[in-house]
Amino acid sequence: MSENHEEEPGWGALSGLPGNPMMWILILGELAAFGAFLLGLCVARALDPAGFAAAQAHLHRTLAGINTLVLVTSGFLVAAAVELRRRGARARAPLAAGALLGVAFLAIKGVEYSDLFAQGFGVESDPFFRLYFLITGFHALHVVFGLVILVIVFFADSLENMETGAAFWHMLDMIWALIFPIVYLAR
Template sequence: MSRDLPNPGWGPLSTLPGNPLMWVLILSEMLVFTAFFALYAGQRALDPALFNASQQQLDPLLGGLNTLVLLTSGLCVALAVEAISVGRMQRTRLWLGAAMLLGLLFCGIKLIEYTDKFSAGLTPETNAFFGFYYGLTAFHFAHVLFGLALLGLVSWRTSTENVETAAAFWHMVDLIWILLYPLIYLLR
């Protein structure tokens, strides 16, 4: 029976695909972001007028574009895992490279957005909404940077386990952004 499990010897984690410790990280990161989202939702409930007025200063189209970019980079990473599973090293590196380029594009768009807001005098100290906006998106941005470093590392030290682990982290970054985008940009 244990021979059929992806990670025999890991107890309850043994049925999870890929590196079990990455799943522990994914779960803990999701819990941390859920706590922040709940805090944001609570603050919004206390002062919806301020949050609505502040949300108008954002560019939801840029946020949407970044969603499309990040989800496409997620596809590239998943295709890299498919490629490494059949031993196609060159193709794996190609998909990882494409994912990294898209990740950099995400960062570029985000930096344009930050620059635009800062030049309009909208800083984390402007009000509670912008405190959350910068706090949540910058925390996510830090994860994107870490994910890019991981993808770079596994492009160099390419193995099935390494690519699977980095891919799982990158998909978690996708997942958090999927929840962050409507919360900050869309719901008004």
């Protein structure tokens, strides 16, 4: 596939976006899925505000806040890698650092999950935790997939690959930027 999708017929509005247009189609689908999950959580919360507030009180807002900083910093490093690549420089160091922060995000999420499981909370506990584990687990799975993409990009670091991987990684940032306030903070 060529570096310039503007020359390729059939991509329409996607041709001006950085990276491979097929990634943007995937991103739009993922945004729709996460949007539906978050909307479902908001509706369920509206139907049982007291039950959701009681369950939500057991979440680790501090760990989730730290994870927000970790993921946003990771996104910054991945963006820096893309910018370096645009200038013709190798960008493996910031890309690797961004991926390592992605691993740190998953480790922190694992600590959070372990503590909730130790307290007896799981998917079967109540509607809040069912949705909580669905949404955050689905996001964590996407982070794992994003890490695989970043590893591939690390070894095949063309500008198009860097932009494509970064687009997916920034989608993860954006989704977490919605998950954090909706799941952890909103009452």
